[in-house]
Amino acid sequence: MNKNKILGLTNKINVKNNILYKESHIFCDDYLNRNNEIAIYDQLNKIKNKYVIIPFAYQKETLFTSQTHFFKNVKTLSQVNICTNKMLTIINIIKNIHNLKLENIAVFKPLDFLMFFKSNVQKEIQQLKVFDSRIIKILNNYWDDGSYPVFSHNDLVLNNFINFKKGWKVIDFEYASYNHYLFDYASFISESLPVKKHDKFIELLNLTEKEKKKLNDLILFQNYLWGYWALYMFEKTNNSIFVNIMNDKINALFRTRS
Secondary structure: OOOOOOOOOOEEEEEEOOEEEEEEOHHHHOOOOHHHHHHHHHHHHHHOOOOEOOOOEEEEOOOEEEEEEOOOOOEEHHHOOOOHHHHHHHHHHHHHHHOOOOOOOOEOOHHHHHHHHHHOOOOOOHHHHHHHHHHHHHHHOOOOOOOOOEEEOOOOOHHHEEEOOOOEEEOOOOOOEEEOOOHHHHHHHHHHOOHHHHHHHHHHHOOOHHHHHHHHHHHHHHHHHHHHHHHHHHHHHOOOHHHHHHHHHHHHHHHHOO
16 A cells, blocks of 8 residues: 555645645654755755756744645556556666765664664564564665665655656655665555556666565565554554554565565
8 A cells, every 4th residue: 555645644734826735744843854855856946957846935843844846637657557667667766866965964774763663652563573684684784785775766656656747757756865776666666556566667677686676675675664654643643544554564565575
């Protein structure tokens, strides 16, 4: 299940006069780097990249607030069949985002991010304990391939893609940072693609065997990470949708276990 599928799960949302107003939840601000988000929007607004849509107004006081143009009747990727041509389009968009040169943007710290959620839930997810040692190994070897961080979206769920002015755009950069170049591909695979389409998408990436192993490790890590994120969000909101997300992530981990 797409963890951003229900509008307003991680922000309070209001639409008025074709402007989408967002106000953050304080328990989300505890793990999101809002100053980093502001720095990203400041620079992206100057670049005017054709593949991204970002807020035109934003600020962090007690809570983070933003204003974005609201486009009626646009389609998201959740409303269309993701065929080979669309996969190629998504790959091109991800590569374009990775080529953006932003300054003084945070680098993703996977262990710190994961441990925030594991340290702030009432109990561990017992079904995931079997993966603990492998996750630690993945994180210890996160940069072992010698790659350099690239600017990354980090949350490529279906509803973060919208079709506007005859082209696909990416929205919602609140998780963005510099990160491993394969993280966004792993994000799209684990969050947005039906399992039966994983192999085709990976084939289109034209990866080496070493890269495929790293990609699979990052898919496993993200399912584990977002499982704990979902538990944290459930404990903060008591919204059962997060239990469904957590269970989806648990099932995905066991399905792809190797």
